[in-house]
Amino acid sequence: LDGCCRVILIDPKDNFIVTFAIHRGMVEGSSDSILPLNNLFEHSGKFMQGKLYNIDTESSTVVIENLDLDHSTPGTFFSLHFDILCLCTGTNLNMFRNTTGLSIHNYFKLTRNQITKSYKIAIVGSGSVGIEFAGEIKQK
Secondary structure, eight states, rough: OOOTBEEEEESSSSSOGGGGGGHHHOOOOOOOOTEESSSSSSSSSSEEEEEEEEOOOOTTEEEEEETTTTTTTOOEEEEEEEEEOOOOOOOOOOGGGTTTHHHHHHHHHHHHHHHHHOOOOOOOOSHHHHHHHHHHHHOO
């Protein structure tokens, strides 16, 4: 839809984490699984770092709490008019809540350093996450 209509993406985080790739990121210390949202759109879209505060369906507006620490005053509120509202609540990955891409990258580097220096690594659980993480460590 980029180019044919104006899309505004609003999210409290300034990045998107590709969850199925975080294991490799932690093992390699890379941030390839962290995608910045500020350059997601090329033409008619826009990313705004904020948190939904209120939806008014009668006036077709949303009230957003500004969370952009770099370009404006955080904690202020603003309204946006919409023709169509897509409310996408997503999932809850507590591991990286309220973090920026840089601090996640630092977490990946720290984890990689700990893995590199370790002689024995215990992975508790053989679900998909445990198996994937063990496989990434084994490859290194």
